[in-house]
Amino acid sequence: MPAHTFKSRFTTNFEYIKANSAKTNNFTVLYLHGLCSNPWGRKPESIKSYCLEKGLGFARFELAGHGSDIENYAKSDINVWKSQMLEMIDDIISEPVLLVGMSVGGWLALLGGILRPRRVVGIVGISAAPDFTIGLEEEYMSSAQKQELQEKGQIFFHTDDYDYLFTKGLLDSGRENRLLDKEIKLSCPVQLIQGIKDAAYPWKYSLEIVKQISHDNVVLKLRKGSSHRMQEDGDIAEILNSIEFFLE
Numbered sequence: 001m002p003a004h005t006f007k008s009r010f011t012t013n014f015e016y017i018k019a020n021s022a023k024t025n026n027f028t029v030l031y032l033h034g035l036c037s038n039p040w041g042r043k044p045e046s047i048k049s050y051c052l053e054k055g056l057g058f059a060r061f062e063l064a065g066h067g068s069d070i071e072n073y074a075k076s077d078i079n080v081w082k083s084q085m086l087e088m089i090d091d092i093i094s095e096p097v098l099l100v101g102m103s104v105g106g107w108l109a110l111l112g113g114i115l116r117p118r119r120v121v122g123i124v125g126i127s128a129a130p131d132f133t134i135g136l137e138e139e140y141m142s143s144a145q146k147q148e149l150q151e152k153g154q155i156f157f158h159t160d161d162y163d164y165l166f167t168k169g170l171l172d173s174g175r176e177n178r179l180l181d182k183e184i185k186l187s188c189p190v191q192l193i194q195g196i197k198d199a200a201y202p203w204k205y206s207l208e209i210v211k212q213i214s215h216d217n218v219v220l221k222l223r224k225g226s227s228h229r230m231q232e233d234g235d236i237a238e239i240l241n242s243i244e245f246f247l248e
Helices: 042-054 067-075 078-092 104-115 132-140 143-152 168-176 204-212 233-247
Strands: 003-005 011-017 028-032 057-061 097-102 120-126 154-158 163-167 190-195 218-223
Touching (some): 011 042, 011 067, 011 078, 028 078, 042 057, 057 078, 067 163, 078 168, 097 104, 097 233, 104 120, 120 233, 143 154, 163 168, 190 204, 190 233, 204 218, 218 233
Parallel strands (some): 028 057, 028 097, 120 190, 190 218
Antiparallel strands (some): 011 057, 154 163
């Protein structure tokens, strides 16, 4: 897999496949992976296969501090990841873009839709988690954990889905990119897919995302048996259905 050194000076692996069929060359899907994950797993592979079948472009990249760049995790944050996404949209992908974001990737996708309205044709949020760092600080972190964060600059946080490392820089950048305290000004359609059994970002927050988006062209799909990871057959089928919506 080729590597790219971004303007932020982080170097990570990426892939960009241009559409090979003019009849369906409507957009390129840019997949944005989640925290402590990577863009090479079952979900993105399934999305890539779908795009190749439909003649769509497909792109993905490792967030700084993830995958091949894991040693730099503590140096990365939402501003760095946002700048990587915008560089992909502005400088690398030549077609209009459909942003498909998983978890923190869904947060990035919403930011991308706000910042690049002429380039982004739509957003598919998979367990999209805007402002999850704010919720973590305000609702879930104990005073002892907050003190540890201030003293050590990072904490480990356990959920039923995963154990996460949160740095002070990550949480600070989360406040800078906060969305749910105001109108989310988007011009493109949005499809959100959320699991009722999500232990990392409770599904009630997805209702707040819908409420704050500035238009009504928003679909929220709640999957009763699904967790935050959204990796079962039915989850992936629903993700592909949401991408299909933008073809139709």
